[in-house]
Amino acid sequence: MAALITGATSGIGCHMAKKLSHMGFDTILVGRNKKMLDIMSEELGSGTKTIQADLSKPEECFELYESLKNEKIEVLINNAGFGDFSYFDEGSIEKQLSMIDLNIKAVHILMKLFLGDFIDKGYGYILNVASLAAFLPGPKMAVYYGTKAYVYRLTMAVREELRRRGSKVYCGVLCPGPVATNFNKRAGVSFAKRGIDPEYCAEYAIEKMFEEKPVIIPGTFEKLLPLLTHLSTDALQTFFCWEFQKQKEKTPNK
Ligand SMILES: NC(=O)c1ccc[n+]([C@@H]2O[C@H](COP(=O)([O-])OP(=O)(O)OC[C@H]3O[C@@H](n4cnc5c(N)ncnc54)[C@H](OP(=O)(O)O)[C@@H]3O)[C@@H](O)[C@H]2O)c1
Incomplete structure (x- = not known):
């Protein structure tokens, strides 16, 4: 059995790939950075396949599926995924659309x-990576927060469709x-509060x-x-x- 991980060349995805590999899964790693894909492949050893793809291009997403179906x-x-820290009107429209x-x-x-394939087979796991940003309107990262809200709502709705039809997926x-x-380097932002360890985040996510x-x-x-957002208004959350x-x-974005 294999696990397909997008964005497996860095950060959370890289650690998720390592965790799944240690659990005995074959892994299929996707990203644009060929050098990092090669390094990951060497580290995880046989049972690892790498695919270089730019998933911001829909045709490359369809090609990826065709090559793996x-x-x-x-x-x-x-x-x-990625973010961008700027006022909505000042940010590059190309970057915003690429983020979407x-x-x-x-x-x-x-x-x-x-x-569709998982439903036909009667098994499978799909984990979408959103963010706490999914629960809030996010001034200065308005597009990013909006994209993550889509991922969260889509996942919850599809989950319910599966449950109501008795699917095991x-x-x-x-x-x-x-x-x-x-993430922050790419988003062009620095923040005094250090984030949690990506390895911990990845391992916790796979376990759950x-x-x-x-x-x-x-x-x-x-x-x-999320509990606090349910108890407050949109205006308060935005404030x-x-x-x-x-x-x-x-x-500067890197
Ligand atoms: N870090 C945080 O604070 C945080 C918090 C909440 C949620 N998240 C979410 O967690 C996910 C992983 O982010 P991260 O924090 O691990 O950041 P990261 O270290 O920057 O990793 C991002 C990954 O996405 C891949 N990627 C970026 N653009 C791509 C493209 N066009 N096509 C294919 N792959 C692409 C990158 O690979 P290549 O460069 O090789 O393409 C890289 O492997 C994202 O969805 C992010 O929104 C992050």
């Missing part, structure tokens, strides 16, 4: 295509708070996925955030999110 894949982790293509469209396409969503990865938890949130304080976001500083 006959493999015995049991786990799909839609992890690849990767964070929303790639998740949507891969989930839809693989889910698992569908869940990972919603971490800040994690210490390359196999326990079939619907919403996976590493950290005690972080788990409270407090602004207060949080204003502590961050813009840095």
